[in-house]
Amino acid sequence: MKEVNISDLERKFEERIAAEIRIEPNDWMPENYRKTLIRQISQHAHSEIVGQLPEGNWVTRAPNLRRKAVLLAKIQDEAGHGLYLYSAVETLGADREETIDDLHTGKAKYSSIFNYPTLTWADIGMVGWLVDGAAIMNQVPLCRTSYGPYARAMVRVCKEESFHQRQGFEIVTTLAQGTAEQKAMAQDALNRWWWPALMMFGPSDAESKHTEQSMRWKIKRHTNDELRQMFVNATVPQAELIGLKVPDDNLTYNEEKGGYDFSDIDWDEFWQVVNGHGICNKERIEARKKAKEEGIWVREAALAYAEKRAARRKQAS
Amino acid sequence: MTKPKALFEYLIRHADDTMILGQRLSELCGHGPILEEDIALTNIALDLIGQATELYEYAAQVENKGRTANDLAFLRLEREYKNVLLVEQKNGDFGKTIVRQFLFDNFQLLNYTQLLNSSDAQISAIAEKSLKEVKYHLKHSSEWVIRLGDGTEESHQRVQESVDDLMRFVEELFFQNEVNELLQEDRLIGDCEEFKQQFYKNVNNVLTEATLTIPEIKYHQKGGRKGIHSEHMGFLLAEMQYMQRTYPGMEW
Amino acid sequence: MSNKEWPLWEVFIRSKQGLSHKHAGSLRAADAEMAINNARDVYTRRSEGISIWVIESNKIVASDPDDADALFEPSNSKVYRHPTFYTVPDGVGHM
Numbered sequence: 317m318k319e320v321n322i323s324d325l326e327r328k329f330e331e332r333i334a335a336e337i338r339i340e341p342n343d344w345m346p347e348n349y350r351k352t353l354i355r356q357i358s359q360h361a362h363s364e365i366v367g368q369l370p371e372g373n374w375v376t377r378a379p380n381l382r383r384k385a386v387l388l389a390k391i392q393d394e395a396g397h398g399l400y401l402y403s404a405v406e407t408l409g410a411d412r413e414e415t416i417d418d419l420h421t422g423k424a425k426y427s428s429i430f431n432y433p434t435l436t437w438a439d440i441g442m443v444g445w446l447v448d449g450a451a452i453m454n455q456v457p458l459c460r461t462s463y464g465p466y467a468r469a470m471v472r473v474c475k476e477e478s479f480h481q482r483q484g485f486e487i488v489t490t491l492a493q494g495t496a497e498q499k500a501m502a503q504d505a506l507n508r509w510w511w512p513a514l515m516m517f518g519p520s521d522a523e524s525k526h527t528e529q530s531m532r533w534k535i536k537r538h539t540n541d542e543l544r545q546m547f548v549n550a551t552v553p554q555a556e557l558i559g560l561k562v563p564d565d566n567l568t569y570n571e572e573k574g575g576y577d578f579s580d581i582d583w584d585e586f587w588q589v590v591n592g593h594g595i596c597n598k599e600r601i602e603a604r605k606k607a608k609e610e611g612i613w614v615r616e617a618a619l620a621y622a623e624k625r626a627a628r629r630k631q632a633s
Numbered sequence: 634m635t636k637p638k639a640l641f642e643y644l645i646r647h648a649d650d651t652m653i654l655g656q657r658l659s660e661l662c663g664h665g666p667i668l669e670e671d672i673a674l675t676n677i678a679l680d681l682i683g684q685a686t687e688l689y690e691y692a693a694q695v696e697n698k699g700r701t702a703n704d705l706a707f708l709r710l711e712r713e714y715k716n717v718l719l720v721e722q723k724n725g726d727f728g729k730t731i732v733r734q735f736l737f738d739n740f741q742l743l744n745y746t747q748l749l750n751s752s753d754a755q756i757s758a759i760a761e762k763s764l765k766e767v768k769y770h771l772k773h774s775s776e777w778v779i780r781l782g783d784g785t786e787e788s789h790q791r792v793q794e795s796v797d798d799l800m801r802f803v804e805e806l807f808f809q810n811e812v813n814e815l816l817q818e819d820r821l822i823g824d825c826e827e828f829k830q831q832f833y834k835n836v837n838n839v840l841t842e843a844t845l846t847i848p849e850i851k852y853h854q855k856g857g858r859k860g861i862h863s864e865h866m867g868f869l870l871a872e873m874q875y876m877q878r879t880y881p882g883m884e885w
Numbered sequence: 886m887s888n889k890e891w892p893l894w895e896v897f898i899r900s901k902q903g904l905s906h907k908h909a910g911s912l913r914a915a916d917a918e919m920a921i922n923n924a925r926d927v928y929t930r931r932s933e934g935i936s937i938w939v940i941e942s943n944k945i946v947a948s949d950p951d952d953a954d955a956l957f958e959p960s961n962s963k964v965y966r967h968p969t970f971y972t973v974p975d976g977v978g979h980m
Contacts, residue, residue: 342950368663368671375659379876379885380703381686384659385679389930391662392675396927399668403911406893412913413890437876437885469910476931487885495883603664611666613791614727617784618915619891624783625916669912669923676926776918 333534338464341407349533352526353463354408355424356535358415361401363427364394366419366600370434371443379437386483387440393476400469407465420605422592427451429516431594438491438498438505444484446506446513446551452477453547454517457537466535485554492558499559506555507563514578515586517544523583549575639815640753641695642715643822645705646858647744648688649716652706653866654737655681656873657724666727673773677734680766687759707877711870712860719802721857721866728788729795731777736799738771739836740806747823756821775839782843789844796840797848804853806832892941894920896928899936906938914939 325344332339339345368391375391378384402412418424429447434440455477458470491502518524518540530536538546555562566579588594658678665671689702719737724730745767748760781792807825816822833847840847856862876885891913897906909928914920920939928934948956964970973980 340950342947344950365668372663375662376656376872377875379707379880381682381689381706383885385682385686388659388662388675388679388682392672392679392930395663395668395672395675396930399672399912399927400910402668406911411890472910490885497880498883607664607666607671610726611670613785613787614666614670614781615891615915616889617788618780618919619889620788621780621784622916669914669919669927672926673922676930773922776922780915780919 333462336462336534338467339462340464348529349535350408352530352533352535353466354405354410354415356526356530357401357405357408357466357469358410358418359425359427361398361405361415362419362424363430364398364401366426366430366604367447368394368398369600369603370430370432370596371440373434374437374440377437378440383487390444390480390483393480397469397473397476400472401466404463404465404469416604416608420601420608422601425590427516428586428589428594429512430600431589431596432509432512433596435508436501436505438488438501439509441484441487441491441502442505442509442513444480444482445488445554446484446509447516448477448480448484449551450513450516450547452481453543453550460534460537462534488560489558492560503560506560510563511581511585512589514544514548514581515589517541517547519583519586520581545575548578552576634811634815636815636819637695637697639812640821641692642812643816644688644692644695646715648685648692648705649714650720650737651681651688652685653714653716653869654720654734655679655685656869657720657722658730658734661724661730670727674730677770677773680763680770684759684763684766687762691755691759703877707874711862711866714857714862714866714870715860716857717802717805717808718854718857718863719799719805721863721869722799722802723865725795726791728781728792729799731774731781732792732795732799734770735774735778735839736803736806736836738767738774739832741767742771743828743832743835744825747825747828750820751822752820778839778845779843782840782845792843793845796845800848801850801852801854804850805855805857808855808858810858891915891919892943894924894939895942895945896920896924897938897940898924898928898934900934902935906936909933911942 326346329339329343329345329349332343339349371387371391371394375384375387378387402415405415406412415424419426429450434443452474455470455474459467459474461467461470488502488506491498493499521527521539521541524540527536527539531539552562552567564579566577568577569575570577589597592598655678658674658681661671662675662678663671665674685706686702689705693700693702693705719733722729722733724733742764745760745764749757749764751757751760778792781788783789807829809825813822813824817824837847892915893911894914895911896909898909899906909924912920912923912927914923917939921937924937924939925934929937960966
């Protein structure tokens with residue numbers, strides 16, 4: 317009897333997905349759908365939070381008042397985006413602090429791009445232009461993802477992200493049009509960030525273990541390779557416009573497919589960094605752990621005070 | 634001393650206060666102990682850097698030597714920075730960051746309120762805009778002082794230690810010399826002695842609610858307004874000025 | 886103990902005078918003041934609001950999705966509640 321019920325629910329669920337009806341927190345959903353979402357959304361949230369660190373590395377050294385304010389506002393947005401996404405995770409019955417603990421123990425992943433170091437001011441430009449650019453490619457389709465709270469969080473995120481890429485491109489453009497030293501700084505940064513940015517779209521479709529199911533459930537709307545191609549097509553002309561060279565000798569425009577052909581990605585490097593052996597993996601997690609540990613007494617104090625005050629108010633009334 | 638020189642000096646003092654505190658808070662960006670507070674402190678940092686920008690811009694205009702707001706913010710020598718010692722003190726734990734902010738917010742609130750009456754339209758405009766921001770900063774920091782002071786035994790002890798440590802820098806907020814006297818003649822600024830009592834009363838009210846006490850201070854620390862800083866300042870500036878010093882004269 | 890969390894709050898924002906408060910999202914805070922402050926910093930960084938409501942998430946009573954048919958389907962058949970149900974002669978203008 318119960319079997320019939322479950323398959324009935326599953327059928328109804330699949331019908332809603334097919335009809336593009338959003339799934340909401342209290343609706344019945346297959347356990348795997350829930351797990352996939354928790355994994356993906358918390359990974360996304362962690363990426364926003366860890367993503368603050370490479371940029372935070374330059375906020376105290378930003379070259380002028382305007383850049384400092386913009387960078388602060390941008391990093392603050394990342395924290396906000398992390399919060400929106402953790403909220404979405406919590407609607408699935410997952411606990412924010414537990415998902416954060418999973419990040420700290422290495423059980424949960426975050427975007428590998430943030431394990432690359434930001435070495436010069438030009439890197440901050442690249443993070444905005446390329447990293448946020450790639451993130452936007454990924455995120456815009458997620459505004460239509462099948463899970464309501466995730467889709468709504470992404471609508472907010474995308475709206476706010478729109479200035480991030482522009483400010484990055486503005487930084488890079490200023491450098492590309494600046495002194496020889498500045499132009500070299502920009503080119504060097506592009507050389508270092510181009511390939512990691514392409515890796516952000518994840519393993520190739522043939523290797524991606526989650527893509528197929530996620531596409532069927534309309535959690536994902538495009539495959540990794542499709543998004544990567546879209547990104548290359550959009551970004552190469554931008555580099556040309558400001559006189560920077562994309563570090564790929566095989567880059568050619570393919571009329572037939574209406575997009576660029578490009579070299580194979582160094583997947584060994586990709587897996588090395590994903591598996592925790594990038595230059596900054598350890599520092600990034602240490603920094604987040606430290607922040608959490610230093611907050612314990614503060615969280616406890618605020619809670620103790622709230623309880624005390626509630627008790628006092630009760631007594632008074 | 635001429636009046637424009639005095640005005641320049643006065644603007645620089647307060648621009649440096651907000652700039653250096655903004656710089657300190659920005660160190661925490663991405664490292665705050667609680668995600669929501671990370672966002673709140675960054676907001677405050679942004680407000681302070683915004684205030685600094687307006688004050689530097691006006692100072693540059695008053696000086697009229699072709700220096701820009703950025704030149705003033707990033708290209709002076711340590712001895713030329715005139716911020717109070719309080720704002721350059723290290724962040725410490727969250728409690729110390731909050732107490733430093735709380736003391737500064739209290740001063741800013743009363744000072745900007747007084748500056749609303751400035752005979753200089755630009756100063757009163759800056760004061761009016763900043764005051765809205767400062768009211769929120771003070772609400773935020775006061776609430777936290779109370780939570781931490783009246784929270785757990787550990788938080789009480791930690792935050793009391795921060796109060797004990799930072800109170801010695803408070804008197805310097807009220808530093809005045811011939812610069813102030815000159816500007817007071819034309820009512821460009823007020824006499825901060827007038828609100829000093831109110832300041833201590835306000836601070837004391839919140840600390841009392843927080844079950845904290847103001848320590849007896851025998852020796853007040855001052856020097857910042859004359860450009861004589863604590864040892865922390867050089868490192869802070871080395872970081873803040875890194876780009877401008879390494880790549881002189883470039884646009885970013 | 887270290888993982889004892891602050892309560893979850895739901896945030897509602899009025900974006901401008903004349904509009905009702907709309908659910909914006911949720912956040913964690915130890916008390917109501919903090920929830921308001923955090924809501925301001927998290928959800929109105931771009932002047933999205935002029936008024937904020939917060940309420941602890943566990944204080945919200947929600948309808949059960951399993952009851953959705955019983956609760957909401959009956960009204961689908963009551964088309965006479967909508968003005969387009971009625972025909973009025975041409976030339977009557979706006980009504």
